Amino acid sequence: MNTRIVPSTVAENRMIEKKSYYKPEFVALEKERLWPRVWQMACRVEEIPRVGDYVTYDIADESFIVVRTGVDKIAAYYNVCQHRGRRLTEGCGHAARLQCKFHGWQWNLDGSNARVVDKADWGGTLDEVDLSLKSAKADTWGGWVFINMDPDCEPLLDYLAPVAEILAPFELEKMRFRWRKWLKMPCNWKIALEAFNEGYHVKTTHLQIMRWSDDVSTSESYGRHSMFGYPEPSGVFGTGSKRLGTFVEDTRQNLADFYVYLKGALDSNMTDTMMNVAQRLPALPAGTPPEEVITTLMTMAIEEDAKRGVPWPAIKPEQLVKAGTDWHIFPNMILLQMHTNCLGYRARPDGDNPDSCIFEVYQLERFPPGAEPKVENRRNDDIYDKSFWGEILLQDFQQMQETHRGVKSRAFAGPKTNPRQEVPVRNFHRVYQDYLSRPAKEEELR
Secondary structure, eight states: OOOOOOOOOHHHHTOSOGGGGTOHHHHHHIIIIIGGGSOEEEEEGGGOOSTTEEEEEEETTEEEEEEEEETTEEEEEESOOTTTOOOOOOSEEEOSSEEOTTTOOEEOTTSOEEEOTTGGGGTTOOOHHHHSOOEEEEEEETTEEEEESOTTOOOHHHHHTTHHHHHGGGOGGGOEEEEEEEEEESSOHHHHHHTSSOSTTHHHHTGGGGGTOOOOOEEEEETTEEEEEOSSOSSOTTSOOTTTTOOOSOOHHHHHHHHHHHHHHTSOSSOHHHHHHHTTGGGSOTTOOHHHHHHHHHHHHHHHHHHTTOOOOOOOHHHHHHHOSEEEETTTEEEEEOSSEEEEEEEEEETTEEEEEEEEEEEEEOOOTTOOOOOOEEEOOOTTOHHHHOHHHHHHHHHHHHHHHHTTOTTOOOOOOOTTTOHHHHHHHHHHHHHHHSOOOGGGGO
């Protein structure tokens, strides 16, 4: 990364409009000018493996039926009956036809109308094209299905550039859900995202992690999107922090302890293979250099995964550095990719309530063929339930809630983002404000 660090000015520090976090007029602008114009992740391809499988995706006032219509074809229809406007589906399921539960009208998977109850009553005045379900754009990348309401939108891969190219070596499309969780979070959706798209908070919010690492993150914007990473680590992972007095030269036990901790505190950014292999590190000879301990860990993990039918993707060192740690894909998707797993976040508005959002967390992983687990999306709105969420997420949740409360203060003028470590926060608002400033199209005002 080549982020140029320059002193931020007062004007730059005030570029984030704090009212966008809590004023209802911003919710209205988002519904009119943001959500109808962006590519947004709706679901994973694995959720709709058979023709007729569907997932209902809700965003603001709109709802979509994302359905597999062919072996290699996925469609997205506005989830609204063309008779009286009732929504056709909720949740996920399987259907040979889509049916309205109000009056029994039906649609084929290609969106054409299949049945109007007592159709003769209309005396031949119904227009078949008008009866069809209305479509949104749908496309896939990395194993996700994206939708876009704008019929004139740019292609998905153009919208995602250069994220898709940079993350291609990780073969995200070969990963599957290991677990999924969600809740209604007492904060605005933008605050929820911003808690996870910078590494500046780690040394305070997650102080316990300083036992293993004390790196300073850097961050960079890529058009709409942004990322942060650790291209210049202060030491080998596992050696800890010199400034906090947790530095160690023998990392064998330290790394073994880290993966046990991470399993209980987050159950992500790792696999069980990594945790189990790490427990063998203390058997290495005393005095093994930290670099060699890390190399041994990776080598053993690759070997163990290969035995169970999970090959690691061939990622070059320079590709790892360029990919960084954490990507914010505009508008509302966060990814933390690893060789064989990926931690993901998504935040969406909770109706018209700017003080709440739907927040989702999930772990993707590579599995042996046929060993992919069947995963439910579990809900728990208790932001203090450590046994469900783990220590690390609970620490983030407290910051999200209290930040949302604090930004409303008359004594707070707006965020002052770190010009090195919080570029994603500032870049997000730059793009966000650009979308909100664009005039609405005539068809969007109907």
